[in-house]
Amino acid sequence: MIWQLDLAILTLVVIAGIGAITVKDLLGAAILFGAYSFMMCLLWSIMGAVDVSFTEATVGAGASTVFFVAAVFRTTRRTKD
Amino acid sequence: MSDLMQMLVAKYNYWIYITLMMIGLYAMIAKNNLVKKIVGMSIFQTAIILFYVSTGAKKGATIPIIEHGHGAETHVVHAVDYINPLPHVLMLTAIVVAVATLGVALALAIRVYNRYNTLEEDEILAQIREK
Numbered sequence: 001m002i003w004q005l006d007l008a009i010l011t012l013v014v015i016a017g018i019g020a021i022t023v024k025d026l027l028g029a030a031i032l033f034g035a036y037s038f039m040m041c042l043l044w045s046i047m048g049a050v051d052v053s054f055t056e057a058t059v060g061a062g063a064s065t066v067f068f069v070a071a072v073f074r075t076t077r078r079t080k081d
Numbered sequence: 082m083s084d085l086m087q088m089l090v091a092k093y094n095y096w097i098y099i100t101l102m103m104i105g106l107y108a109m110i111a112k113n114n115l116v117k118k119i120v121g122m123s124i125f126q127t128a129i130i131l132f133y134v135s136t137g138a139k140k141g142a143t144i145p146i147i148e149h150g151h152g153a154e155t156h157v158v159h160a161v162d163y164i165n166p167l168p169h170v171l172m173l174t175a176i177v178v179a180v181a182t183l184g185v186a187l188a189l190a191i192r193v194y195n196r197y198n199t200l201e202e203d204e205i206l207a208q209i210r211e212k
Contacts, residue, residue, distance in 0.1 A: 001138055010097045017101055017124050021108040026116050026200075033120050040127050047138045048145070048164040052130075052172055059180050064123065067180075071116065071187040075194040079114040080201055 006046055013039045026077050030068035037061035094135060101128035115190045115200045119183065126179040130172045137165035145169070 016039055020032035037060035044053040089096060105128060108121025145166035147158060190200065197205045 001140070007093065010094065014097060014100060014104070017104050020120050020124070021104065021112060021117055026114070029117065029120055033123065036124070037127070040131065043131065044134055047134055048142070049134045049137070049169045049172075050144055051166075052134055052169050052176065055173055055176050059176055060127070063180055064183055067184055067187050068116070068120075071191055074191050075116075075200055079117065081113050081117065 001046055001048070006043070009039055009043050009046065013043065024079060024081070026072045026075075026079050027069065029079075030065060030072055033068060034061050034065035037064060095132070098128055098132045098135070101131070104128075113202050115193065115202065116187075118202075119186045119190065122186065123179065123183055126175070126182075130175050130179075133168045133172050133175075137168035139164055 013036060016032055016036040020029050020036055023029050023032060037056060041053050041056040041061060044050075044056060102125055105121045105123075105125030109118050109125065112118050112121060139161075142162055142164045145163045147163075148156070193205065194200055197208050199205060199208075
């Protein structure tokens with residue numbers, strides 16, 4: 001485990017997580033959540049958990065983002081917070 | 082004071098995992114929009130999974146795929162050379178369950194939107210009180 005890379009990607013994960021819950025557009029929140037999931041997948045491959053990493057890449061960053069985008073298109077993009 | 086700083090720096094990853102978990106908890110409790118609450122729930126789940134996977138990581142170990150898979154009877158396997166794979170397999174189940182709960186939560190949010198024509202929690206509660 002390379003701790004410099006670990007710390008840099010952890011910082012990006014926290015930034016993407018805060019961005020996903022503060023942005024005032026639900027489609028933007030969905031895309032930022034996809035970026036969060038992809039950073040999480042990189043973090044797991046740094047820790048050596050390759051099986052968890054590729055499951056997260058397909059299921060977390062792929063299917064979850066598709067679910068969010070589909071739900072946003074079926075409802076509304078507007079949000080108050 | 083230096084003890085506290087040393088603890089903060091040495092265990093920086095645990096503090097960041099707890100920060101992520103608290104971001105998710107805050108979004109679940111304080112956000113008004115239903116989709117934002119669901120995003121918070123997913124962040125909370127991945128923070129817990131991250132904590133569990135990090136407990137299996139070791140310094141100077143390789144990924145848990147055995148070397149010399151063929152002809153293994155002539156080689157000795159040292160468990161200390163491999164990262165502990167037990168948290169990984171447990172958390173694989175947790176990821177699949179997380180996606181299932183996400184799908185159900187989004188389906189319920191779509192039903193709520195079709196009925197009340199809004200995703201904001203206060204507007205939904207106001208419409209329920211009117212009836």
